[in-house]
Amino acid sequence: MTLLELRDLTVDYGRVRVLDALSLSLRAGQVVGVVGESGSGKTTLAKAVLRTVDSSAGQVLVDGHDITRLRGAALRRWRRSGTVQYVFQDPLRSLDPGIRIAESIAEGLRISRVPAAVARERVESAVQAVGLGTELLDRLPSGLSGGQRQRAAIARALVVEPRLLVLDEPVSALDAASRDRVVQALIALRRSRGEQLGMLVISHDIGSLAAMSDRLVVLHRGRIVEDGLTRQIVADPQHPYTRRLIESVPVIDIRFPNRPAPLARS
Ligand SMILES: Nc1ncnc2c1ncn2[C@@H]1O[C@H](COP(=O)(O)OP(=O)(O)OP(=O)(O)O)[C@@H](O)[C@H]1O
Ligand SMILES: [Mg+2]
Structure with missing residues (x-):
């Protein structure tokens, strides 16, 4: 079942287009990692899903329910339901x-x-x-x-x-040991909650995202340049930007889907 669906989501800050016709979907029980460098629009994407920024075009659907244009009391009721929760960058x-x-x-x-x-x-x-x-x-x-x-x-x-947890750079500010503990906690959580929970995890660090995500979505200057299974993207990146992100990490440990062992790159 599709838990989150973005259809051609577009966000402008004044005259600057920050997200340009983004489409992605996340099924219940899935962890989708959004990776991109600083300023690529990751936090803006989270805010659009949380409905703390308005989008200029496109739709955000949660559980098939279009939340894009909720306002006033309806928006407050939606927030109170707790269906989507956000973990701040800090x-x-x-x-x-x-x-x-x-x-x-x-x-x-x-x-x-x-x-x-x-x-x-x-x-x-x-x-x-x-x-x-x-x-x-x-x-x-x-x-x-x-x-x-x-x-x-x-x-x-x-x-x-919540049904959907949006985590914004959950490990970026941490040293390696703490980072690993947070990644392990998120992996344990996806196991214990199964289909009750989906996670959208945002980071500029493709290494820790790959360790916990079924799928990766690569964001570059407000556009999705690549979207696919983590294993496929890491083994065979199609976009030069994705290749650069992967080359910046020495070893990428992939566990999902169905891959227990680390995959060393040559
Ligand atoms: N309130 C705002 N008004 C105008 N421009 C903004 C606003 N918030 C963000 N931007 C711009 O939108 C772009 C995307 O910002 P965003 O915070 O989504 O990036 P990010 O990928 O989360 O970056 P980081 O990895 O540094 O957190 C940047 O160019 C930023 O300067
Ligand atoms: Mg950010």
């Missing part, structure tokens, strides 16, 4: 430095008036789902490492049980 944007991790994660549940005992259980299961221990819940964000903070931000998005 995790500190979703974790208030003065508020304990447990409360930050529970915020979405408090808004929808979930009873405290139920909320506590859901918060605990969300942090466990991203590989964090529940002892972190009573700390402030300053008491967590960068990788733990990023996973707490993911838990915060997960706790409202």
Whole structure:
């Protein structure tokens, strides 16, 4: 079943076209990686899906439901449903430095008036789902490492049980060890949630995207220049821009679909 579909999505900032007729689809249970260099339009794509920027043409469909032109009360109702959740490029944007991790994660549940005992259980299961221990819940964000903070931000998005998670550069700010832990957490999440969850993961780092994505979409100056199975794109990139991205990474580890071992490039 198609969870997210973009049809010729176009976004302009004033007279500058930032996304130009983008089309892509993501099935339930799938992880699609969007890769492109800084300024290629990745965050704008996320914002168009989240409906925090308006598109000038085209459509965004979630579960077959056209959300492109929702306004006012209808848009607020859609947001409250929690169907699509966004994890910011900077995790500190979703974790208030003065508020304990447990409360930050529970915020979405408090808004929808979930009873405290139920909320506590859901918060605990969300942090466990991203590989964090529940002892972190009573700390402030300053008491967590960068990788733990990023996973707490993911838990915060997960706790409202979204159908689609949009992650904007989830590992870019992290060192190699933390990056690997976040990638592992996302891989574990796709296994445990199966068809209940789809993920659109945005990054300029094709290496970490390839490790968790079924498909890659390559964005270059607001246009999709390549879209296909991760394995095919890495083994046989068609566009020179994709080739350059791949050449910038020494070894690309591909696990999906159905590929357990790392693929070393010559
Ligand atoms: N609010 C805005 N007004 C005008 N131009 C904008 C606005 N936001 C982004 N842009 C421009 O749109 C283009 C795409 O920006 P976007 O943030 O989507 O890129 P990105 O791929 O996420 O980059 P990065 O990897 O650095 O996060 C850039 O040229 C940027 O300067
Ligand atoms: Mg960005």
